[in-house]
Amino acid sequence: MIGEEKVRSEFLNLCFEKLMMVAAGNSGEGVKRKGAVITEWKDIPMELLLRIVSLVDDRTAIVASGVCSGWRDAICLGLTHLCLSWCWKNMNNLVLSLAPKFTKLLTLVLRQENPQLEDTAVETIAKFCHDLQDLDLSKSFKLGDRSFYALAHGCPNLTKLNISGCTSFSDEGLEYLTKFCRKLKILNLCGCVKAATDCALQAIGQNCNMLHSLNLGWCDNVGDLGVTSLAYGCPDLRCLDLCGCVRITDDSVIALANGCLHLRSLGLYYCRNITDTAMYSLAHSRVKNKASIWQSMKGRYDEEGLRSLNISQCTALTPSAVQALCDTFPALHTCSGRHSLVMSGCLNLTSVHCACAVQSHRTLNSILHTAH
C-alpha cells in the first residue's frame, strides 16, 4: 500500500516534470515564470499536496482539482473521502461531473436537505467508483431501483450504505443489491417502507452474513418472518433498531436472543406486542451462553451483552421481567450518567433500577443509619 503510493507519486512526479518541460518550451512570455514555477511546485510532492487538501473543506478540494493538471492528477488519484451535502441545487450535476474524475473514492456522502439526486448520478458513481465502501444517499427521494441495480454491479465492496428516507426504493431492488454487495456491514433503511419487507430481510439474512448494524426504523411492513430470518442469517448482528415496527411480536426477539449472541443495542420503541416472554428470553440466552461467550472473549465479558435497550411504549411489560433483564446485563443502566435502558411511556416500570443506582441508594441509606 505504501509502496504503491510511492510508485504512484514517483510516476506523477515524472509526468509533472515532462509537463513542465513542454509548458516552459511553449510559453513565450514564460521565461521569468519558468524558474518560479519549477521551484515552488516541485517543492510540494504529491503526498504533501494530498495532505494539505485533506485539511481543507470539500468544496475547496474540488476547486483545487481544477487548478492545474498536476494538482488535478494528484487529487484525482488521492482523494478518498468526499462529502457533497453542502450543495443546495446542483448536486446531481456535480456528481455527474466529479464521479468520473475521483475514481478512488472510498467514502461518499450525498445526504441532501432538498432532494436533488437522480438515478443517473448513482449510475455514474457505480460506473467509475468501484472502490466505494461507504455511501450515504439519505433523503434522496427521487432515487429508484435503477440505482440499486447500478450499485449492485458497480460497487461490490460496499460495506456501509445509508438509504434512510429513500421512499421510492422497492424490496426487489434491495434483494438484488444484497446478492451482489455481500460485504455490507452497516445498513440504514430507516423510513424505507417499500424496501424493507420480510422478503428483503430474508434476502439480507441469506446474503449479507457480515451484517453488524441494521436500522429498520418506521418500516411497518417488517414482521416476525423477516426478523427471524435476519437473526439466523446474520449472527454477528450488534445493533438492530426496530422502532416503529409495530407488527413485531415476541417471536422476533426470541429469535434474536438465540441467533445474535453479540447483540449490543436493540430498539423496540412502539413495538406494542412485546411481552415479558421476550425479556426473559433475552436474559436466558445470556445465561445459557455464558460458557461459550466466556471462551471467545475472556477479558471483555462485562462489555458484551446488551448495552442499550429501548422499550418505550411497550406497555405490556412488567417490572419483574425488565428487572431480571437489567440484572443480567450489567451494561444496561438506568442511572442518570449512563442512561441506556430507555422506558419512556412505561409508567409501570418506574421501579426498575440498574445495579449502580441500587448501590448508591444503599450507601446513602447506610450513611444515614450511622449518623444516628
Place this chain on the structure above:
Amino acid sequence: MSEVDMAVIKPEMMKSYIWLQTADGSIQQVEQEVAMFCPMICHEVIQKGMGSSKNYAISLPQRVNPAMLSLILDYCRFHQVPGRSNKERKSFDEKFIRMDTKRLCELTSAADSLQLKPLVDLTSRALARIIEGKSPEEIREIFHLPDDLTEEEKLEPLKNTTDDPRIRLLNRLYAKKRKELKERQKLKNIEVEEERVDDRSVDDLLSFINGDNGDSKGIKNSKSKKKNRRRKDQQKTTSANEAIKNHNKEPNGLNQVCHSAEVGQKVRAGVGATSNLHDVEDNIFDNKNELDDGDIDDEIDPALKEKIDREVEDFARRLNSDWPERMQEILSFGHERKPVHFSLNGNGSLRRYANSEQR
C-alpha cells in the same frame, strides 16, 4: 581525528555538535540536542553513527537548502526545550508561520523530507488556510502554477459548486477582472510597440473603430449605454487602472470591486473596444461572455451592483469558519498584506475588505 580527541578530552566544556551538509555542499555544525529533534537526523546519528565530524557530516535531502535549514533549526531550537508552556509554543508557531507563500512551500517540503512531523503539520495547515475559499485562478497566482487545463475542465466543477447566484456573480466579476488585467497588459505592450502617444479619448477611439469595421447599429447602441457611464467617470478609470496594476500580484480584486463596481463596467467597455485590435480569439471569447453575461449584467444598475457586491462579500464571510480564528489570522497576517481596509459594520463589529472568500 583531532576533533574527535577534542570531543573526548573536554566533554564538559564543549557542547556536542552534529555536522550537517546541505545539497549545495556547504557544511555547518549544530548543537546536538537541536539537531536530534529531527527524526531523520536522529536516525542517521544513532543508526549509522554519522555526523560526529566534518568528514562524516550527515548529507541532508535535496529539498533542504541552507535558508530552510536555518529556519528549521530555529524551530527545533525553540521546541526542544522541555520547559515551555503550550501557550508559548503556540504563539511561537503562529509567529514562525508568517512568511510568504513561496518560503512556506519550501519549508513544508524541507520539513517533510526531514520527517519533522509537527512542523509539517503546522505548515500544511497554514497552506490549507491559504487555499481555502480561493478560486482556481487565485490559487494559480499564489503558487505560480501553470494554467494548463482546458476551459471545459476548468469550468465544469466550478459551474456546479457555486450555488448562490450572488456568488456566481462574484465569480463572473472575478473572471472579468482577470481578463481586463490581461487586456490591460496586452494593451500596454501594443502601446509600447507603436511608440506613439494617443491623446484621443476612448470615445473617439471607439467611434473610429466602430466606423472602420462598419459595425451594425445594434452594437453601437449597446456600447452607447456603456459610453454614458464611461463619460461620467473617465477620471476614475485612469486612477483605478493604476490601482489595478499595483494590485496585480495580490488578488485583492474584491477591494477594487467593492470600491468601483462602476469601473468594472467601464473597463469592460474598454475591453470591448480594445478587443477589436487583437486576436480574433480574444474577441470571440469576450463576445461569448458578453452574450452570456451581458443580458443579466446590463440590467443591473451599478449602484445595485455595488450593493450586491457588498452583500456577497458579507454572505461569503458569514459562510466562513470561526470568527476568532479569522481575527487571529487577520492580526497575524496583518503586516504582510497590502493596506487592508477596516470599517465598522452596522452592528459595530469590525469588517475587513478582504480578498476572495468565496464558498
